[in-house]
Amino acid sequence: MLAGIALVVIAVIALHHPKGAQAPRATVAANATDPEDSPQPSGTTRAATSPKTTKSAPTTSAAPTSPSSTPTATTQTAHPSVLVLNNTSDTAMTQLAISRFKAKGWPATDGGSFDGAILTPAVYYDPDVSGAESAATELSKEFPAISRVREEFSGLPAAPIIVILNEDYS
Secondary structure, X not given: OHHHHHHHHHHHHHHHOOOOOOOOOOEEOOOOOOXXXXXXXXXXXXXXXXXXXXXOOOOOOOOOOOOOOOOOOOOOOOOOOEEEEEOOOOOHHHHHHXXXXXXOOOOEEEEEEEOOOXXXXXXXXXXXXXXXXXXXXXXXXXXXXXXEEEEOOOOOOOOOEEEEEOOOOO
């Protein structure tokens, strides 16, 4: 009986621990809007964003090479992780994009929904992560439906690369 009570206590503690239960899907706040999509009165400039802390380069892993590899074989460059945010009412669009990214070797995860103003599908990169800008440009070239590459803006979650989908993504 004592063992049963101990098991119940451990289960309750585990469920209340921050890592004990899966977090709900995130929604990026509505005030998170790409500054490039916001109209600016003529003659004004955008305010600078607050300084950010330095981030380390993302951990990536290259595909292992087999001993039977020939010297002419090319190894695929490891890509930084991609966080996909959905700015549409189509919940299946995120999984479609993730499966396409993964098929081309991009590690991608579902970041939830985005509630803001994004005019076209875009990839945002963290300027503090080495290689993120060039990787974002490469991603947009591989996936022409992503028409813009921009530096991340305030309000986006932390990630080397973030793709925000909208109704124009196909």
